[in-house]
Amino acid sequence: MNKTGAGDRVEKTRFIAMRPKELPAVIVYTMSETVADGSHMTAPRRLKRNLVLAIECLVALDETLPPIDEQLDSLAHEIEIAIHGDDTLGGIEFGEAGVDVWLQSTEIDVLPDGDRLYGVAKLSYNVEYYTYAPDANDVDMDEFQTADIEYNIEGQQDAADAAHDSLDDGLDGPEG
Numbered sequence: 665m666n667k668t669g670a671g672d673r674v675e676k677t678r679f680i681a682m683r684p685k686e687l688p689a690v691i692v693y694t695m696s697e698t699v700a701d702g703s704h705m706t707a708p709r710r711l712k713r714n715l716v717l718a719i720e721c722l723v724a725l726d727e728t729l730p731p732i733d734e735q736l737d738s739l740a741h742e743i744e745i746a747i748h749g750d751d752t753l754g755g756i757e758f759g760e761a762g763v764d765v766w767l768q769s770t771e772i773d774v775l776p777d778g779d780r781l782y783g784v785a786k787l788s789y790n791v792e793y794y795t796y797a798p799d800a801n802d803v804d805m806d807e808f809q810t811a812d813i814e815y816n817i818e819g820q821q822d823a824a825d826a827a828h829d830s831l832d833d834g835l836d837g838p839e840g
Contacts, residue, residue, distance in 0.1 A: 684724040684780060688739055691720040695788065709797035716768065717789045719743055725781040732783035736772055740785045747789065764792040 700712035721739035725732055747765060768788045775782045809832070816826035 684726070684782075687722055687724045687782075688735060689722045690739070690743070691718075691722065693718050708799075711795050711797055713793055713795060715791040715793070717765075717791050719747075719787045719789065721783075721785040721787075723783045725783075732774055732781060733772070736783045736785040740770060740787055743787055764790075766790050 695716040695718045697713055697715045700714065703709070703711045721736055721743065723729075723732055723735040723739065729735060730738075744767060747767070766789065768790050770788070771786045773784050775784060811829075811831040813829045813831070814826055815828075816823070
């Protein structure tokens with residue numbers, strides 16, 4: 665906070681109503697998160713995650729300020745300097761060490777609202793980090809009771825020739 669012309673007007677949400685006198689402002693939120701293919705092949709399961717973080721700059725047309733494009737360019741540049749100066753995003757805990765942050769794209773738009781014009785610049789950052797999947801001992805699960813398993817090697821066997829197993833916990837009733 666207080667590293668851009670928006671001062672302390674930084675919100676951690678995508679839905680917020682701003683009045684012209686509250687601008688410029690910055691809004692920060694996540695857009696999506698994916699887990700890399702192959703992450704499930706590690707033991708213990710170490711997940712390589714890629715989060716897309718959106719940082720939106722909001723400005724209003726005001727005769728006492730520079731034009732909207734100049735205001736947006738200035739705010740976007742200040743945000744880039746702040747992020748690249750601290751790519752841990754202020755020390756946010758993202759699982760284990762190894763956070764990497766880079767700018768993916770910037771979109772700029774001017775939006776009319778009645779007789780007013782507003783400018784929006786959305787900077788999308790990739791945030792790559794690692795976490796471990798929850799340990800099975802940390803997850804409350806129902807007791808195992810039965811399983812019905814069918815296996816057909818690459819679908820090349822007739823259904824009648826596929827392997828079929830039924831497993832039962834061997835306990836009778838809810839008490840065992």
